[in-house]
Amino acid sequence: MAESREHTFTGTKGLNTVREWPHDRPRYVAVLIHGYGEHIGRYEYVADRLVRHGAAVYGLDHMGHGRSAGDRVLVADFEDVVTDVHAVEERARADHPGVPVVVIGHSMGGMIAARYAQRYGDGLAALVLSGPVIGAWEIVPTLLAYEELPDAPVDPATLSRDLSVGDAYAADPLVWHGPFKRATLEAFATTLAAIAKSGSLGPLPTLWVHGADDELVPLSGSRPGIEAIKGADLAERIYEGARHEVFNETNKDEVLDDVTNFVDRAI
Template sequence: MAAALVAHGAAVYGPDHRGHGLSQGERVLIEDFEDVVTDVHAVAERARAEHPGVPVVVIGHSMGGLIATRYAQRYGPSLAALVLSGPVIGRWEAIDLLLTLEEMPDIPIDPATLSRDLTVGAAYAADTLVWHGPFKRPTVEAFAATMEEIAKAGSLGALPTLWIHGADDRLVPLEGSRRGIEAVRGDDLTERIYPGARHEVFNETNKEEVLAEVTAFVDRVLG
């Protein structure tokens, strides 16, 4: 996605969230996603300072979709547009189940659920920066709290929003996210559901179609 946007003329910034990637902090521990949203805002402010006057579009995938949605609710007037890919909003049955358990199960994600291009799953499995262990309970609780807060905060108003999702997404099922989209949808929502696509739509077998959809949406919004 970043490469496609850079080729299209954009400057792209992507933070490693606290406890993720190369950032400091206990691995995959997030106690409050509001803090992560504040971190993303710091990155956006840096981008604005380095590219003054350039409109800002936020793109969030999966957990990033949760963060991006909450970001848009808090900082929407500063954004030109929002793109959500397989966002964890609305209802995620995995969270409901995990909250009932005394101990977080150590069951890794099946790489085959990421994309019909199986090399994507193989790269994921081999990536040393990917966490392959269990969820942390505070993170699961933070997911639930933020999903509830997003539903409570409601509509994104006039902010142009593109929602894309794989119809065969088994990690973040379509209908659970749809409930979240309906809770936040504003006056300008574009929906694209890709038949047969799995969770990583930017890395799917039809990724050129998906990437073109995003750049066309940005072009429309920015005129």
């Protein structure tokens, strides 16, 4: 696997940790945006593939996630997370002036990436959304209807047909295994509405990848969200039989080939 290093910066709500997989002479910078309850350390394989493809890779542990500060999985406003990601992009650009930047977001990270593209897309070369929480995510209104939130953690078996992925997830001490926080669910609802109202991504080359058997973030809920923001250059890849984490699926190399081929075209 590609070597990595960590550094920290003061984000909108406290000290944030960033993982960097360096490349001496990158063709592009890839900014990875992880999903709910997890951390950027779960993206070693993705980062390794991207480094071998010519990228310098950066990824943030969001506030309340992984090694970053904050109450666990508490995000009161995802606009703050978008701002933190922008600080990572600015660091990457300072390290690699003039190099094109690609943003890749998975699940909740796909939602953050979509909102990021609406705020900062003019500076991006390409956007990749993997199983994005966008459009209608029924778990949000369902859970918010409860007076007391149920303890409904992610079922590791829904992540991948490679069951070792779920086993590693369940054993990972940096993964959150508890219930949602109400403020975070409310922030999801606010951000999903903001994305829907904020319009097209315009000419930004965008790739949407999704597992056809994704039970956590169903394809049927994400599609209307993609339709609401898609611009002039949208490609999609739906993988039959794949579950939520297509970057960790049994066909992950096919998925990452699609991503790197897309990036080659975009840059």
